[in-house]
Amino acid sequence: MKQTIHVVGAIIENEQQEIFCALRNPTMVLANYWEFPGGKIEQGETPKQALYREILEEFNCMIRVGEQVAETFHEYDQFFVHLQTYKASIIQGVPEILEHAEARWVARNQLLDLPFAPADLPSIEKLLAEK
Numbered sequence: 001m002k003q004t005i006h007v008v009g010a011i012i013e014n015e016q017q018e019i020f021c022a023l024r025n026p027t028m029v030l031a032n033y034w035e036f037p038g039g040k041i042e043q044g045e046t047p048k049q050a051l052y053r054e055i056l057e058e059f060n061c062m063i064r065v066g067e068q069v070a071e072t073f074h075e076y077d078q079f080f081v082h083l084q085t086y087k088a089s090i091i092q093g094v095p096e097i098l099e100h101a102e103a104r105w106v107a108r109n110q111l112l113d114l115p116f117a118p119a120d121l122p123s124i125e126k127l128l129a130e131k
């Protein structure tokens with residue numbers, strides 16, 4: 001039976017209203033897809049705590065996590081993902097790419113130009129509908 005993994009993603013916006021997007025590296029599951037940085041929620045963590053930890057681990061910066069953007073269930077070939085995305089802003093540090101192939105700040109209306117992980121599309125649609 002397929003497993004369900006519970007994942008959080010940060011929609012980090014800067015002062016130019018650009019969103020921080022990261023490219024999964026070729027050795028990761030869902031290789032070479034763009035994503036909202038984040039990862040799996042560990043036992044005993046709230047989604048917001050998990051997001052804070054993941055961004056610190058993977059980008060060495062501290063974020064403040066805000067409101068939820070979307071909650072999505074998506075079926076991939078190998079597993080189901082339960083993805084919750086949250087708005088966030090950087091409160092300390094500049095993101096360093098520690099685990100991803102690449103990362104960049106992207107204007108909302110250019111998000112769909114990147115090949116995003118399919119589970120992220122409802123979040124992107126919500127962002128595009130906001131402004």
Ligand SMILES: Nc1nc2c([nH]c(=O)n2[C@H]2C[C@H](O)[C@@H](COP(=O)(O)OP(=O)(O)OP(=O)(O)O)O2)c(=O)[nH]1
Nearest residue numbers: 007009029030035036037038039040081117119120
């Ligand atoms: N981080 C993140 N993962 C996403 C997004 N969309 C999406 O389908 N996923 C999938 C990809 C992965 O299969 C899973 C997240 O797992 P991960 O490997 O990044 O999590 P992690 O950092 O906790 O990894 P690990 O410690 O288990 O190696 O969720 C997204 O926007 N952000």
